[in-house]
Amino acid sequence: MTQRPRTVLLAAALTAAERGWPVVPLHPRSKIPALHGDRRCPRTGDCTHGHRTFEQRATTDPERIRRCWSAGAFNVGIATGPAGLVVVDLDTLKPKDKKGTPTGAESFLALCERAGQPVPTTYRTRTPSGGEHLYFAAPAGARLPSSSGSLAPKIDTRAWGGQVVAPGSVTRDGTYAVLDTSSVAALPPWLQAALTAPEKPATGPYRPMPVRDATRCAAVALEREAADVAARTEVGCRNKELLRAVIRMGRFVAWGDIDRTTVEAAFQAGGESAGLTAAECRTTIQSGLAYSLRTVRPRETR
Template sequence: MNAALLNAALDAAERGWPVIPLRVGGKPPALHGEASCARTGPCVAGHQTWEQQATTDPDRIKVAWAVRPFNVGIATGPAGLLVVDLDTLKPKDEKGTPDGAESFLALCERAGQPVPITRRIRTASGGQHLYFHAPDGVRLGSTAGTLAPKIDTRAWGGQVVAPGSITPAGPYTVLCDPPVAKLPEWLQTDLTAPRKLPTAPFRPAPVRNATRCAAVALEREAAAVAARTAIGSRNRELLDSVIRIGRFVAWRDIDRAEVEAAFQAAGETAGLTAAECRTTITSALNYSLRTARPRETA
């Protein structure tokens, strides 16, 4: 195991990607924190974070992995990478809710772009890591749920587990390994677009083509989305609310366009970007249309 993990670390380093040891069988960095720093070795002039200690030096790597079979972490910021993490559904998630791969596909469709061809890694949980070269002159940070639910990104301040590493959930393996693509401009725009802050109370537009029940439900759910301004919960609120209204679209009680317009306005009022709203709304409505039960059994 040591030899295989050492080779995984050296392979990443040969690609120019600084690596760090991760806990044996785990994902957190195995390096010490500032509170326990003895100010020796690389920290003699001051504590060095794991991101600062990440290295491509094969001699340092061989010394570290001779100690024990550490998993391998790639420090994405120093590596000049942005990795898109497409997560799978968790047991607590509603069955059939779009996962990261489905949400990313919707994101590409909304942008009118094909799914990028780049290095893909299968994670231990069955998700995927998509590797991109970060743009020159732009320092992108890591994000959680900014693009869409179940989609995180790892750049500065983040790391990804390299293929060859093994956790109790399973191994990290290479799905395909073409040259790493540049981060698409449309994806960079979605990540860096300024968040719109609400400037006035949300006023939903009148719903014209809907039953009374559907119109009232849409107004209530859109208002709930607009009021959820806390970062980290806005996208989840939008996803859940659209799914709840989606059944009315499936039953033809309300036009899909009316629902999309109402939730687009509500999501942007809450501070989400236009692209975030479009992606989440599309994924949620597509899910609802696939899974809605007949009216008589609902």
């Protein structure tokens, strides 16, 4: 798939900003923030007085956006917390999912039926995988955190501590596009109540990916692992997810398939996006890589 021209992505960023949604640049054709973490913070510009997180650096300033997107064909990330949004992410099934597992859309429909409510009409986008993002206005005075699987399997939410990829952005799998141009509806009270109920940790078994093209495999694995880390925002699970992901990626570093600095930077950004502090990210990343490099087995050959 060809990379989208900068003008298209710039327009997507400006459109989001016009709605009052602060944006951040994402790496081209990726969901990973193209921002430095605390470890590489230059302590200049926005960070003159100390490292600032992606939510603090997200902006609606058209001039800043133009300067940023003139430097590259960045995808567009919306900082949902500062934007006053709660975005419900309805995921599709993956090959590893058990037969009969409901999709996010099916689970959300069941939630609506149990609440005795219709599926809300609101601004809605389609993800490259065929999933959907439903945009809602966060309740005034509420600071809802992001969540992963707490409503139902295959349903995540993006609010404070999270981000969502804006329509117009493109990944290797396709383009994010608007499905419903309706106004952003207020978060339904029944859905707010469900989101503020005690959460149950969501875990799943790790299935190793077969190695084909090692360098390509490592790059794809890093993007997916860092994106999963950024999505795991519930307290008590995010640091564990970061550690597991780092350990999984450590084998590629040990085998020489990918540079350690690249891995550290991606996980630092992903961990901070999930709501971990910069120091927590650094400690976990170093610990995970040290363990993985110490215990990794030689690559099997055929």
